[in-house]
Amino acid sequence: xxxxxxxxxxxxxxxxxxxxxxxxxxxxxxxxxxxxxxxxxxxxxxxxxxxxxxxxxxxxxxxxxxxxxxxxxxxxxxxxxxxxxxxxxxxxxxxxxxxxxxxxxxxxxxxxxx
Amino acid sequence: xxxxxxxxxxxxxxxxxxxxxxxxxxxxxxxxxxxxxxxxxxxxxxxxxxxxxxxxxxxxxxxxxxxxxxxxxxxxxxxxxxxxxxxxxxxxxxxxxxxxxxxxxxxxxxxxxxxx
Numbered sequence: 001x002x003x004x005x006x007x008x009x010x011x012x013x014x015x016x017x018x019x020x021x022x023x024x025x026x027x028x029x030x031x032x033x034x035x036x037x038x039x040x041x042x043x044x045x046x047x048x049x050x051x052x053x054x055x056x057x058x059x060x061x062x063x064x065x066x067x068x069x070x071x072x073x074x075x076x077x078x079x080x081x082x083x084x085x086x087x088x089x090x091x092x093x094x095x096x097x098x099x100x101x102x103x104x105x106x107x108x109x110x111x112x113x114x
Numbered sequence: 115x116x117x118x119x120x121x122x123x124x125x126x127x128x129x130x131x132x133x134x135x136x137x138x139x140x141x142x143x144x145x146x147x148x149x150x151x152x153x154x155x156x157x158x159x160x161x162x163x164x165x166x167x168x169x170x171x172x173x174x175x176x177x178x179x180x181x182x183x184x185x186x187x188x189x190x191x192x193x194x195x196x197x198x199x200x201x202x203x204x205x206x207x208x209x210x211x212x213x214x215x216x217x218x219x220x221x222x223x224x225x226x227x228x229x230x
Binding site: 003031043044048095100107 | 158216
């Protein structure tokens with residue numbers, strides 16, 4: 001069984017540019033989560049999808065961040081326009097509906113905004 | 115809202131030493147508790163979890179954790195560490211009212227280094 005995959009692994013962009021991060025959850029996992037870790041800080045929850053619906057987006061920092069999950073499969077997280085404070089590692093995790101407590105994490109995307 | 119505090123950001127131990135990593139949480143309701151580990155170059159993975167029942171839970175690789183409700187604590191322990199336990203350890207919680215599927219609130223993590 002393939003794990004959670006994320007693309008790209010690294011991204012370096014300039015302030016004001018747009019970046020789109022992608023997450024492919026484990027096949028069959030209805031729950032998909034986005035988290036972010038800014039350097040030196042804790043991993044912070046951003047939002048939670050159940051299939052294609054946003055269940056909880058209380059952690060999204062502001063309206064420069066837009067997450068989608070087309071057809072309940074992969075998810076994208078777009079940052080537009082990027083600011084310096086958006087730099088960090090963005091993690092995606094997924095879990096199955098009946099083992100919902102066991103979140104499987106992807107390797108993360110390291111985003112650097114210069 | 116929940117918050118999680120991990121007491122030690124860096125811990126250095128020798129092989130065969132005993133380990134205890136502290137974790138305290140703050141939340142007015144009932145929580146689910148987790149410990150995750152990230153080995154160098156690998157993904158975050160679940161070490162163990164507590165939902166209800168026996169407050170002493172056992173996880174993978176010989177780790178265990180004890181939930182003490184009166185102290186809002188969920189400390190991670192291992193009687194004898196190995197060099198391969200070198201990793202970053204994260205304590206996390208979510209609210210039980212969400213059924214356990216909610217996003218997790220993490221502590222800042224503890225870097226554990228085991229010296230051979």
